[in-house]
Amino acid sequence: MTEPVNDEELLTAAARGDAAGVRDALQGGAAPEARDSRGRTALLLAAAAGHVEAAEVLVRAGADPDARDHQRDTPFLVTGRTGNTAMLRALLPARPDLTLSDRDGAVALIPACGRGHAGYVREVLAAGIEVDHVSRLGWTGLLEAIVMGDGSRPFREIVGLLIEAGADVNLADGEGVSPLRHALDKGHREIAALLRAAGAR
Structure with missing residues (x-):
């Protein structure tokens, strides 16, 4: 035996x-x-x-x-930090709760935006995650991509994906600073242009 x-x-x-x-x-x-x-x-x-x-x-x-x-991490939430799209696909058949948030109150989309994981952002948006979720720190995915990013191609792609998914381009952070203002302050001219084209003020 x-x-x-x-x-x-x-x-x-x-x-x-x-x-x-x-x-x-x-x-x-x-x-x-x-x-x-x-x-x-x-x-x-x-x-x-x-x-x-x-x-x-x-x-x-x-x-x-x-x-x-x-x-307070979950198998699904950690994929937002790693940006592993293959892992995301492996977990989706288990029907993870896309509304769950981490210890900072962020859904998986938010850290992915801040780390430049454009492919992951595309797929998790397609899975139906909330595009305008606000973390306890006052950040949306859009703000995270602008403030934490360097304005390079992956972050420009993420901003485009978020706009396409219906992100509120005027949703300010906890201190009332708009995405456009952050983009201008960071010198992200191409991102600022994307935001303006989407109606940002």
Whole structure:
């Protein structure tokens, strides 16, 4: 008679991207929602490290894309920071809650905008995430792209995608500073032109 699989084996396999090991651990009785000392599930470990195949195995086993760790991260939310479109596609069949926000009150779109993950922004907007969500810091994805970005092509593309998705180009930050004002202050002339063409004041 074989020994029952320890949940730790599942977590270890997921963290190192061993899809076969994940499959074996699940078949051996490991719990899909087992957590490590920081509250991270196997799916969160796989998602954060970009191990798409391991994540796909876990999704097929019913792993929860919305399971929060001790820092309020979820498997889906971390994809906004990594910008991993393949991981996003792997998680979407599990129907993650696109309205969930991180410890800063930001949905996955916002950090993706600030980090220049244009491909990810395109796909998560297509999935139906709210374009004008405002974080607790007073930022939308549009503001994040302008303030955190350097005005280069990925950030210009993101601004264009957000405008196309219906972003409110006059939605100011928590201090009342508009996206256009931020773009001008940062010297992002091409982004300012995009905003003006969309009706920004």
